[in-house]
Amino acid sequence: MIRIVFWAALIYIAFWAWRRFKAPARQSAKPRAQADEHAPAMVRCANCGVHLLQTRALQQDGDWYCTQPHLQEGPRPRAR
Numbered sequence: 001m002i003r004i005v006f007w008a009a010l011i012y013i014a015f016w017a018w019r020r021f022k023a024p025a026r027q028s029a030k031p032r033a034q035a036d037e038h039a040p041a042m043v044r045c046a047n048c049g050v051h052l053l054q055t056r057a058l059q060q061d062g063d064w065y066c067t068q069p070h071l072q073e074g075p076r077p078r079a080r
């Protein structure tokens, strides 16, 4: 009887060690994919040139704008 328990424990430990050994490779690949996915994309307002998050920007005709008034004014060449 003790032999069966011994082998069951051995198999369990081997399985656990195998999972632990496999996990780091999967963990190192996953955060990078998540970082790429959740990295906030920055866009530049075509009117005033301010940089803001794409999620908060307004898009029109392929240009991004920070606010509704700037969107209505439209793109403006940067004064530099």
Ligand SMILES: [Zn+2]
Pocket: 045, 046, 047, 048, 049, 050, 065, 066, 067, 070
């Ligand atoms: Zn703007």
